[in-house]
Amino acid sequence: MTWSGTVVARLAERGAPIVFCGTNHSPIAVTLPLEGHHAQGGRIQDQLNASRPLSKQLWRRIVSAKIAMQGSLLAARGIEGAQAFPFMAARVTSGDKENLEAQAARRYWPLLMGVGFRRDRDAVGVNALLNYGYAVMRATCARAVAAAGLHPSLGIQHSNRGNAFALADDLVEPFRPLVDALVDQMLRSGTTTLDPVVKLRFARLIAFDLRIAGEVSPVSMAAHRLARSLSRSFEIGRPELALFDPPTPVEWAVVGAPDLDRLATGSPSSAAEDA
Template identity: 30%
Template sequence: MLNEFVYCPRLAFLEWVEGEFAHNADTVEGSIRHASVDRVGFRNRPRRAERDETSGERAAFPLLQLRSVELSDPALGLVAKIDLVEIDGGRVQPVDLKKGKRPHVERGAYDPERVQVCAQGLLLRAHGYACDSGVLYFAGSNERVQVDFDDELVALTTAQLAELRAAARELTLPPPLDASPKCVRCSLAPICLPDETRFLCGSGQPPRRLLPADEHAYPLYVQQPGALVRKKDETLQVFDGDEKLGEARIREVSQLVLMGRVSATEAVYQELLQRGKPIVHLSSGGWLYGVTQGLPHANVRLRQEQVRAADDPARSLRIARAIVAAKLTNQRIFLRRNAPDGAVDDVLAGIRNAAGAAERATDVDVVRGHEGYGGRLYFSRLAALIRSNREFAERFEAEGRTRRPPRDPVNALLSFAYSALAREWTTVCLSVGFDPFLGFYHAPRYARPSLALDLMEAFRPLCADSAVIRAINNGEIGSADFVERMGSVNLTPAGRRKFLRSFEQRLGHEVTHPVFGYRISYRRVFEVECRLLARHLLGELATFRPMTTR
């Protein structure tokens, strides 16, 4: 981490203290380059014979090389795995492998690399070896650069080491770099959010989009009763008995969603867990009842702050007010954008007033009251957005919003969409390091992902309701996709498949972020929102404001 700290203190803190890490093309290439030196072992490397000045004879002395040498020293407070140690008689020097080309700078390399190899040299000295220099080997240009451990470099190394320890003790995330070119190729930029953080803290400079617009990996849903998911090479294959139903490449799967009586082999579980991809377990109707994942996120400090905030009524109230105000604002804008002229004008002002009142509320129960009032106005006019299926619209107008059980096709779609959205937010919360069951607005209850429900509120109209209206108006869902029993309406398996396709398309839809100004998919917005909440809880951002569309 010393290299990272000299390069960017925030990067080192995120990796070392908060346990964050993510791969990109550069880190993967570096891992491949390091494969040859990561295997513990040694070899004698022959050298060109040199003439002995006394005897005049030529003698070739082999150079002993040790690979992947792990050393530590309590006095220095350092632990290192040295790529290569070269032993030449009584002299040793560490060799650090770099994937890129040698930079043409005055000292042969930049300070982060020089400090890293110097720290390795100090460890060798602490173990009794004579070590006055090290080597940086740049694989990209096949060049070796010698680094002398002079007093200036040793002083810089020890000073940076002391600063790193101090930052870790204080548990204060260092500020992000200011519009630095280093951030462009940093694998942790989507986690660090350097430009977004500075912008929200008042720097005034519009952020660059340093994260991909979309993940290009999507959930794999399996709902065929009795189906079995198997792994073959780099693919997941779905079988019903001996019949192969389909397959997907593992790298293109973000999570495996098993709906109802569906199972997967142990090889599937091991592969997905090793890659950090969750397996989500749903009932056949879409009710979330479990998530199988690897070890919890290492950022314990975030969960500690989450518990403190949830136990603080004032902090919870501030977050709850922002969540409900954003939800009501998005509901109003969704109606205004999509309803025929004049069809919803009578409720827009009421929803706006409810949003404003929720932001000023002094009690969480009052917030819930304003949410309920605004929600009734919203659902009373939602049917006006349905244009291609008057039967669905009329039944929804007559029934209103009903659930457990839903009593008409629109309510059945809304309930299923909200379940899918809650599942998506639950996995996002887990990936960021939150406890999805401890929220600030929704009261904790057994098996209820309260935080996921909190964060999804602002996106109900933007993602779930929008997907429902679109699926109906485009003719993707019709009367044949529902089954009615004893006053309850539910989707058929075919209807669920159709709607999930439409729902995932909605999550992958790219929009211009109203605050940051760059194009980004809703699926990626979820992660950004979750990370901004984490920054707020950890004290870096003064407020948390969920996204509201324009």
């Protein structure tokens, strides 16, 4: 594909990030608009001034939400061992000092994908599917961070000096099990490689509805609400994150459905999906 500078500039003017992926379908470069919000300067200053205790409390809530999502998915699949995850989610402390995120992952992947599975960002097959889905979610969170007037390089937990989107990597964590659910269903139906139809299913995942404080919002809007609530937390000095509830078993089944958009919205399948 050939890009012109004009195309990149026009997309930036409209607040659109461009994510470039490598051969393993993980992001290797991203362009973001420099002016993502009318109050960006003040919000970035609040972000810079956020205390370490506040960042640790924010991370505790994110990790707890991620583990709760993992347990909810396992329970919806009827997998023995899912009952441990709500207890682990409740035990997460400030800054996740006990590293319960990693402890949960060590239980989660063998239960969901089988004892022989190993998460490898550079591998092909199942891992490539996961990488692509995570790239979609990461780009969604990066867009939300820019729209909220926050600086994507200033994470609350991720802090690699070479990571320009550390904050997006923080916020994407609770969304990851949605990708896991879709990949799990793909494997059950025999899909192990990426093609245009499979990529379309990942793209449509951001339209899946989530419940936040009694209201229903698509994943894309849930990411925006989470980023705005993070900005608000930086401003007031208290953790007030708008995190979504785990889906019900019926909703988890919809996440993995081949015709996700039709099941979620009642609309007929598109010509691209039928192709």
